[in-house]
Amino acid sequence: MAQARPSIQELIARRRRAGFIGRSGERAAFRENLDLAPEDERHRFLFHVHGHAGVGKTFLVRELEQIARERGALTAYVDESAGSVPDALAVISHQLARQGHRLKKLDEALATHRERRHEAEAAALALEPETAPRPSAGALAVARAGLVGLGMVPGVGPFTGALDADRLAQGADRLRAGLSARLRNQEDVHLVLSPERVLTPVLLGELAALAPCVPWIVLLFDTYERTGRFLDGWLHEIMTTDRHGALPADVVLVTAGQLPLASARWGGFADFVADVPLGPFTEAEARGLLADKGVRAEPVVAEVLRLTGGLPVLVSTLAEARPADPRDVGDPSGTAVERFLKWEQDPVRRATALACALPRTLDADVVRAVVECPEEEFDGLYAWLRGMPFISERGDRMRYHDLVRAPMLRLQRRQSPRGWAQRHRQLARTFTRWLAETEAALEPGEFWKEEDWRELRLAESYHCLCADPRTALPGVLGDLVTACDHGDDVLWRWVRLPAEAGEDTGSRNLESWGSALAEAFTADGVAGVAGVLLDRAGGEEPWRATARAVRADALARGGDQQGALEEYDRALALDPALVRALRGKVLARSSLGDYRAALVDLRRVVELEPDNPYNMFLRGEHLRILGRYEEALADLDHGIRIDPGQSFAWASRGAARLARGELEEALADLDRALDLNPDYAWALARRARLWRARRDRTRQLADLNRALALQPDWAWGRCERGDALRVAGRDEEALVDYDRALALDPDYTSAYASRGASRANLGRLREALADFDRALLLDPVYVWALRRRAAVHRALGADDRAEADEAHADRLSAPQPWPSDEHPSSVD
Incomplete structure (x- = not known):
């Protein structure tokens, strides 16, 4: 059979390689390295090629790849067409398969990753990240509200609307419990939110299986100035730690980018890295x-x-x-x-x-x-x-x-300035037509989630800017506001757009915009970009209110709730009906503990969106927090009638009924919440309180154990379980949970009081006294802690101090809704 003719690509590659001249020293060093055993101290495991654009890094990397193949090595070449570690692994697997070595397990894991990610994105509108609050003196508002993270309410979702893949990645911890219900198990959740954790051990296992079959495995990562953003930390981790398994010694890595390796990360490993600077x-x-x-x-x-x-x-x-x-x-x-x-x-x-x-x-x-x-x-x-x-x-x-x-x-x-503008207008019209074709298959709310649509929109915008910078800029600035909601990677593309068009057109105005936006993005992310847009624009733009809300969201994410409130108010001054700003303001007020003011804003939200069950759930939760249980139940009942599939609503209603002593009804609601989402940690903790009210210690601990298995770093849950263990007489075990809760939240008032009680039970009176002192420093009117400290003082013979604490407690005392031997781990 006649041999198939080579493809155009193969012929081009042959001609280019045949004409490769220069870099003899670099090529010789790479060849010599392949002659050295990995155990030889002269052997280098990583070659980093770096130099300014145009110095021939890619040509050299391709030549090194060919040298490796001549020595019998398996090779894989990755460039900026890969946008993530999973993308890079897919490229590696594909190229090794073409050389006769299929990585079957990695292919299967990557296929599963793509399927689960698609499922997560497809379910984004319905996805309800259900995680419980972390109560403490420092985060008491969040604990009381059961609201976690910017724009999140357990079981409801972000205030700003639908989640996309970027928001899933940014809120991984908050979304894990909700995703696990959709994605079958925790392994699938990790595969979507932290794919490297799952995929990397599979890759290393496949490479270990291949290593005995070939002299070397050479993995080459080009355009590292771009790919290094996600690859550098990953490569450093797999080379210098055994966190994901062992990297075979027969693997040689090659990276190539404009900059040297970061000394902060790689400085301690210079003996294992060959630095290859390239000049003209x-x-x-x-x-x-x-x-x-x-x-x-x-x-x-x-x-x-x-x-x-x-x-x-x-x-x-x-x-x-x-x-x-x-x-x-x-x-x-x-x-x-x-x-x-x-x-x-x-x-x-x-x-x-x-x-x-x-x-x-x-x-x-x-x-x-x-x-x-x-x-x-x-x-x-x-x-x-x-x-x-x-x-x-x-x-x-x-x-x-x-x-x-x-x-x-x-x-x-x-x-030809006019010809220049005309050609760019023609290209802009072409991309506009392609955009329309793409949009025909999508819902309007899906446009920005689709990478193909975003790429076409960027190209259209670029050519419009080149054709007529003054006319096109306002539309691009509006897109920048929208891009702020779609993750840093997407936003950076739009941030760079004015600078790129400005450089290509010679427009100083565009270059100035691009420079200011890039500096702001680098310094302050979304908040900085929104700030530049608001400061530099003319003042009559239709997107100004949204930009204010975007900036407020970013400030709130960074912990500046007061600054966020001020920006929300500015947004609402421009557009009083901007629901996004009103809901964001609700969350900011809740985070500051101002639930009554939040409730006022919620009334306006419900007026603007009366048919949105999410708003009813949210208002019902705030009414529950304020102890207005009858009104809370009315809102939650209404919301559940509209949308009975939201587990947060059932859990919130169960908590309200529990507070009213309606234990059977509360149990039914909490069971329903857990039927909808078996891994809903907050609902499990609420049900544990119900078991406590029934003095069913076995079920109480079982639910708390499940909740903490889902959220091991949950301070409130740790303290709850510590209390349950203490009441059961298991003080040594209780101390483990209290210590963990205080490590997570050093200002957790009731954890100090609870730990003091367990230490007192164990006879460690001086340590117990220190814990009670700390709890009362944080909360001077903490009656339970006062009475417990009085008992410790009396045991130590300080009767006068004991009497003072008891008298103070009597003055503050009020009927307690819990048994005398226990107390709630947070005010709820």
């Missing part, structure tokens, strides 16, 4: 490359060296054209772009190279939209463009090298 070609290397392409005439060589400064990508670009006529060299008016293309005589190719520099990225569809040529000629033209040395391919996209694209853009803009 030496004159000898540049001359060697030109000679290899047949460019030997000294005037031509001198001009190439002058124009390129030895930058490999530019030397390669000019060498590909093989200039031979010295009369073409030395024109003082010639620009770098003219030198790139002047030896290409085909006018169609010249025009194609210039026109295709306009889009930021290319694929066949974009090139068709840019290039005017008969369809039968397109494939050849496209293959020629892909073969140009200044074109890099990342996944299914192509990109011009920045050092080539920038002068091409400047040339076109200077030569």
